[in-house]
Amino acid sequence: MVDKSIPDIVIGRLPIYLRSLTRMMEQGRQVTSSQELGERLGISAAQIRKDLSQFGEFGKQGTGYNIEFLTRKIQEILQVDRVWEVAVVGAGDVGHAVANYGGFQHRGFRITRIFDNDPSKIGTTFNNIKVMDIERMSEEIRKAGIQVAMLTVPAGVAQEVVDILVEAGIKAILNYAPVNLSVPAGVRVQYIDPAVHLQNMTYYLD
């Protein structure tokens, strides 16, 4: 088991490093440096070295990082050297987009369940996955031992759905509904709210 005392902010940068390293590997590259990674990501080389040193010695002074080795190590740290089943709740536009999203492959995730309460959607197929009745959600998640969910339901019902997900054993929720969720300790939530991301940038506009 990995050391849980690493600050969240350091953990939060690892997926960004991983994305860059994977891209380099696809380009046939074998070695990189904290300088190069830093330039690509807009993070200082010193910060990258400090972040990575929390997990061990991944590179030698002067020779840089072996991309494949570092990629594998970060995958292990983030526990994405395995495939997590993901349940999507909400078969609207966003649910459809995430079900068809090509960016999960080889990154640790596979969507295997989609739930909705709309009879006109139940039974239809999104990227080879049949949309199931939300009434079956709790049982299905429990049976399959699914721990990861993506929530794409309307804001007004999001908390209610989350309570059921948590009860069924979900431990990590990626929330697309534009609302803050309450979850018990031990359950993590990340938010994807495009308005929040845009508001982050308008501060800097003239």
Place this chain on the structure above:
Amino acid sequence: MVDKSIPDIVIGRLPIYLRSLTRMMEQGRQVTSSQELGERLGISAAQIRKDLSQFGEFGKQGTGYNIEFLTRKIQEILQVDRVWEVAVVGAGDVGHAVANYGGFQHRGFRITRIFDNDPSKIGTTFNNIKVMDIERMSEEIRKAGIQVAMLTVPAGVAQEVVDILVEAGIKAILNYAPVNLSVPAGVRVQYIDPAVHLQNMTYYLD
């Protein structure tokens, strides 16, 4: 003009505060406290007071914050007390989802242009906006003075599109393509990559 010396991480929390305050206002609430906000958001009350104090005196010791006043102040700081026109590039699933997203209203943004290079999409309508030929993108953005764009094109063409956007005057890009972008100083990029968000959480799973 606002003080640009405030750390990015503080600015990054303001949209989250704003979302919670707006929700409270919708519920007819008039006063809140840093304690209540903190509990809702999983941020310490001290941190919230410290963040807000960077911009002035918004509450009185013991009486809490006036929700409407604080909301208006944060909207002003983030410059979302006006409406920014937004150009969407890419009329696929994600482009469709963001064009139909209800969460932009009253939050400072209105999508007014959608571009694609696919002849079967050009001329179709997404949420009352006609998809335009990407060939016209540069001219349209320049003419309308649009500074904000959302990028929902495939990863392989994202950088090429960004170079055109930046040349046309775009200063803030919300990137849905799973790839790191290079932009000149003065241009901001935020990333929405669901795999990155999920990888952020798997570290903590057993």
